[in-house]
Amino acid sequence: MKLAIHGGAPVRTSPFPAYEVIGEEEKAAVARVLDTGVLSRYLGCWHDDFYGGPEVRAFEEEWAAYFGVKHAIAVNSCTSGLYAAVGAIGTEPGEEIIVPPYTMAATATAPLVYGAVPVFADIEPDCFCIDPAAVEAAITPRTRAIMAVDLFGQPYDADAVNAVARKHGLRVIEDAAQAPGATHGKRHAGGLADIGVYSLNYHKHIHTGEGGVVATDDDALAEKVRLIRNHAEAVVEDKGVTDLVNMVGFNYRLTEPQAAIGRCQLRKLGPLLERRQANCAFLAERLAAIPAIVPPLVRQGCGHAFYVHACLFREDVAGVSRDRFMDAVRAELAPTALRETEGVNIGCGYVKPLYLQPLFQKRIAFGSRGYPFAKPWYEGEARYDKGICPVVERLHERDLFTHELMRPGMTRDDLADVAEAFAKVWEHRSELA
Numbered sequence: 001m002k003l004a005i006h007g008g009a010p011v012r013t014s015p016f017p018a019y020e021v022i023g024e025e026e027k028a029a030v031a032r033v034l035d036t037g038v039l040s041r042y043l044g045c046w047h048d049d050f051y052g053g054p055e056v057r058a059f060e061e062e063w064a065a066y067f068g069v070k071h072a073i074a075v076n077s078c079t080s081g082l083y084a085a086v087g088a089i090g091t092e093p094g095e096e097i098i099v100p101p102y103t104m105a106a107t108a109t110a111p112l113v114y115g116a117v118p119v120f121a122d123i124e125p126d127c128f129c130i131d132p133a134a135v136e137a138a139i140t141p142r143t144r145a146i147m148a149v150d151l152f153g154q155p156y157d158a159d160a161v162n163a164v165a166r167k168h169g170l171r172v173i174e175d176a177a178q179a180p181g182a183t184h185g186k187r188h189a190g191g192l193a194d195i196g197v198y199s200l201n202y203h204k205h206i207h208t209g210e211g212g213v214v215a216t217d218d219d220a221l222a223e224k225v226r227l228i229r230n231h232a233e234a235v236v237e238d239k240g241v242t243d244l245v246n247m248v249g250f251n252y253r254l255t256e257p258q259a260a261i262g263r264c265q266l267r268k269l270g271p272l273l274e275r276r277q278a279n280c281a282f283l284a285e286r287l288a289a290i291p292a293i294v295p296p297l298v299r300q301g302c303g304h305a306f307y308v309h310a311c312l313f314r315e316d317v318a319g320v321s322r323d324r325f326m327d328a329v330r331a332e333l334a335p336t337a338l339r340e341t342e343g344v345n346i347g348c349g350y351v352k353p354l355y356l357q358p359l360f361q362k363r364i365a366f367g368s369r370g371y372p373f374a375k376p377w378y379e380g381e382a383r384y385d386k387g388i389c390p391v392v393e394r395l396h397e398r399d400l401f402t403h404e405l406m407r408p409g410m411t412r413d414d415l416a417d418v419a420e421a422f423a424k425v426w427e428h429r430s431e432l433a
């Protein structure tokens with residue numbers, strides 16, 4: 001059998017099934033809301049409707065109960081939720097927030113919104129979340145908080161990172177966008193830190209098109225997030241809020257139809273996650289037969305949500321580069337329905353380490369004069385040079401690949417095709433040299 005990349009017949013030519021989670025329940029829920037004529041009930045002043053309408057409030061209660069947190073606050077994206085969280089913890093301009101470089105961009109831009117500067121700490125080579133030792137080494141007198149990301153669905157090392165935070169009097173914000181339903185002992189991802197944020201974006205496990213939820217057990221933080229969500233500055237006087245720190249509010253409100261969809265989606269999360277985990281277990285077993293591939297490690301005592309299936313590729317064992325190998329695997333497979341333009345959903349690495357983005361390289365965020373990275377706004381020494389996080393750079397350049405060909409909707413036959421493509425390329429790897 002000739003490799004498809006060399007003109008042979010590919011393992012698979014028909015598209016893989018789409019990941020489709022919207023069904024009759026969501027249609028009925030949206031119709032129910034549309035029939036009321038009230039698509040959003042918020043008032044941006046101190047009034048009973050300051051907290052939103054019936055669907056938003058029911059959604060928040062159900063979310064809090066499901067994830068075992070005291071407060072769940074619906075917002076219009078995880079990005080908005082991260083911004084609100086950074087404001088709620090009282091971040092001051094000129095302070096630093098420690099963030100991982102391997103995450104969606106919003107994790108690292110959230111500090112900037114409040115004039116704080118992101119300081120990048122490297123990640124774990126095996127679990128891929130922020131490394132507690134790197135976090136501790138990055139702490140300075142200016143550090144306010146740590147942003148921990150449950151990357152790829154793996155819960156961050158909450159025991160170690162939270163202990164570092166406690167020791168130094170720092171807050172922890174958890175970005176759980178990729179990990180709804182992941183667990184750490186008895187607790188859920190999103191509820192492992194002072195404040196956690198989930199995403200309900202279309203590409204996530206469950207979604208409302210766009211949306212997010214902020215979770216916390218802390219009454220004061222919860223109320224600040226609610227204020228920031230809904231025009232805080234216009235509300236504080238009548239509400240009797242005297243602490244004006246970071247009380248410039250935004251409009252981060254989720255609509256009633258979205259909240260109604262969210263309630264349906266939440267009920268589907270458990271079964272969807274079980275299917276995803278079963279698919280990953282099947283693929284991990286097949287891929288483990290290839291000595292150059294290391295399937296994802298699940299942190300001790302944790303349940304992984306597998307936003308993507310993130311594996312290591314050992315170039316030294318394969319005798320061929322990751323990029324070349326994956327090109328050959330992609331040639332054997334087909335795109336996923338509804339996402340045809342993206343090609344085959346196998347990626348070499350994840351995002352470029354964020355400190356290498358122009359924003360950080362040029363130190364230009366707001367305006368043209370270097371705010372907030374430059375004096376007089378910032379007196380610290382945050383660096384963004386290539387090389388500051390060697391683990392992430394190596395993973396990105398050589399060792400890591402991720403794929404999404406394990407999402408619910410994939411049948412056993414579909415998964416077997418994926419495994420077969422890898423096996424075929426492995427067998428013929430000498431032809432790739």
Ligand SMILES: *Cc1c(COP(=O)(O)O)cnc(C)c1O
Nearest residue numbers: 077078079104106177199200201
């Ligand atoms: C998707 C994602 C976000 C942003 O979510 P939105 O709801 O699209 O704003 C933030 N952080 C991580 C880690 C993500 O994967």
